[in-house]
Amino acid sequence: MRLFDIYKYLVFQRSRSVLVGVVLLCIAAGYQSLNFELDASGESLVLENDESLSYYRQVREDYGTDEYLLITYAPYTDLLSEESLTGIRTLRDQLLQLESVEKVNSILDVPIIYNANVKLSELTNGLRTLDSNELDKDLAKLEFSTNPFYREMLVSVDGSTTALQAIFKTNKEQFDLLNQRKQLNEIAAQRTLDAKESATLETLRQKIAHNNSLTLESRSKDIEAVRQMMNGERQRAKMYLGGIPMITADMIEFIKHDLQVFGIGVLLFLIAILALFFHRIRWVLLPLFCCTATALFMFGFLGFAGWKITVISSNFMSILLIITLSLSVHLIVRFRDLQLEQPDSSHRQIIEDTMSSMLKPCFFTIMTTIVAFGSLVVSNIRPIIDFGWVMIVGLLAAFVFSFLLFPTLLNLLKAAKMPAAHDFTRHVTLKIAQVVRHSPRGIIVICVLFSLGIGFGMTRLKVENRFIDNFRSSTEIYQGMTIIDQQLGGTTPLEIIIDPDSSYYDTTPAGDEEDEFDALFMDEDEQESEPSYWLNPTRIESIHAIQKYLEDNPVIGKVLSIGTVVKIAERLNGAPLDGFELALIHKRIPSDIAADLITPYLSEDASEVRFSARVIESDHSLNRKQLLEDINDFLVNDIGLEPEQIHITGMLVLYNNMLQSLFRSQILTLAAVLFAIFLTFVVLFRNVTLALLGIVPNIFSAVMILGIMGWLRIPLDMMTITIASITIGIAVDDTIHYIHRLKHEYALNQDYESLIDRCHSSIGKAMYYTSVAIIFGFAILSLSNFIPTINFGLMTGIAMILALAGDLLLLPALVLIIKPKIKI
């Protein structure tokens, strides 16, 4: 029994069983969809073996977490008035009640030392804070405006705004698990893991994923709680919430909101469009059932498999909707055409002929789209790989559900009424065919000129996106980030860690002087610390120079390092400090003060220093890649560091790495993807000329969409960077349908002029319906608060227009000129 016979048996003889099976599957999927999760954490943006991610985690473990919330507080009264301090106190105390908060930094608790005539030796005594009743407020004001630690971090330069920093507890268990996983991954890179190791690795992955989920959930609750606290104080001050956890949580909310609202909105809009085109309820409901089944299955599958959807893959449902709808519309159009062509055939016969004629082209459109999205799987960015796999599974699901549900449901319905003979859409597509027949060369010339002109915009493509540009200016995220950027030292953390130079690790005696020291003073059990590498005046000078360079950079805000601490210490000392004194201070300073002032910026053995900088996201001149290169160049060429000493990390670096990698994997592999599709065409059409003609509209679409993005200055960010793959996926569908139809019609009549008319008036209609429905349906996305979603909707619409133009104008024009020989 042939495969198609089995298929026919299932669809026609076992319609009800198939339906029951699909319904049960959807119920099971619906249940599993409760486990569906979104992940917008920064760490979801990189591959788990990414070296920069490992280093970033190590730095967090060594120097403390960068997970904190910032509440900006601009009171309506003076910042240090009782009213204002009461509000800050209330907020601080409430924040400390949160279980996941380790500590809260605010102007109430920081020691006033810079201007208070405090000697270094008095640091062990109780230090005065704003909470100390006897503290002079003018002194406090002076402190916050002059102390290099507090200025432009805890209090704005104009003294009107302060920030409370709620630092979350470090999850030590998670760090341990991550370290264990890293060790196993390193082993796996060298050799195959044995069964026990593999099982351990899998267990670790599950535990880590589970912890990440719990953390995200906990953060989300905490942020909600903090917003409630802020609401309680809004009569006293203008407040915004900031910090990476808040951005992460809000991005998830934006995406969830968009998935729900626009998922439903797009669906409703599509329903309306389908009703408008086909005037029959069944032609609305059938695609709807196919789309719903595909969507439910996918959510259920993702929940079951534990695959999380990230910011990058959050548009997967929109893309699947397009593809499923496209399949359904092609089936509807084919069915209706056969109704007209075969008026005497039975309802079942027409269904059977529809499915048999559409099975092959639809299968190949799905396969080539899988090839297009399969290119994502070879990326080295985990969420991109996941997106590729999600799309592959989704495309197969779309095909299976469309080809099961459409004929099964149609078979259970009564015979459809004959469509109207006069078809407005057919009229439109025939008009397009007429234009093509009239001037094919003109069309080709225009397309080439457009490709060159607009395609030049590709050179203007930027892989650079400010976080802040992802949100409308009316959103809290945007406003909070702007305030923090402009008044409180910047938002995105950037860390520069500098190791000692290579001579530090040289354990062979340098010369007689070391022997002299050891010979004179050292016994085997003698304990004596090595002189601190960084705590000497020469190196402190370098630290000051580096800090000044960073602070002078207009896109960098607050910078803190051990140099800041030394400045404060020298002021308290009343004189510069030499290496011996610095080493002694490092040793003797009370641990609670050291925890805030020294530990975050100097390793325990004083061999490694950390510069903690924050980048001003809202600065339009910010170019992450250039910034990182400039910093590295300065450190090597001006300060004279060895390149191996320098490590730059932080969310800014991870995000930049992700964007650069996305660019490499997406844009630079376009040529490879197009070539792979060309080869698929050769296999599919069994005609090299047709394959060459078929690839042209795809190249045209890809070049045009990227060129348009370049001219419109739409940056390649985590959402728009996949638009090239999506465009090719859609264009390939249209190409396959059109050429398949071309071959079929050519077998009936080899006249090329009428061939174009026949193709346009049949398959052209399906392409037209699909494109128009999606263009207008996705226009709804422009109402989102998340800019990448808006760009995605806009670009998808343009991609549909380009694909349609490519396959209804350019491809047939080429066919008319080239007149390929097609084997009958």
Added chain:
Amino acid sequence: MKLRSLFISLLLITLPVSAEVQTEESVIKETTTAVLVQLNENRDRLKNEPGYIKQLVNALIIPHFDFELMSELVLGSYWQKFEQPQQSCFASDFRNLLVERYAYILLSYDDQNISYAASKYIGNKGYKLVTQTISREGAKPLTIGYAMELKDGEWKVVDLIIDEISLLRSYSGMFQSWIHTQGRDYFIDNFSECEL
């Protein structure tokens, strides 16, 4: 940082030495006790005459340090590369540097509880280490190690190891790094005693 009491013991070394050679331990112990007395008796004068503490340090502490050896050790192989006048002026300035440091710390001295570990030989050149621990309520104990050599019948200090940080090694690292980056001439010119 409680360095204040660290240098009490330096004053102890200043006590008049009896005719017989004192042990290294007794030198430190007795001088410590005597310095406590000296500072308590001259408390008012120390407050009113800031320069007096340097006089005390110069008179009572400095004679019991072997600055020549310390200067030689702190510059390491660079010592031989300086001319004799430069060596002398450096040693002189190095001494002044230490006087400045100790004087400031001595002024913040307060009553402390001092204990001693048994002295022991260190290295392979007959040096001994006397370790003093200064405790104060509410603060971390401070350990001071005195590396001492027997020179011309007298025990002299050649290094102080405070909280495991060697004075000599610290300054050695600093000075040699300075010479390496800025050059010998620039380095030596920065010492006022050596200015041409």
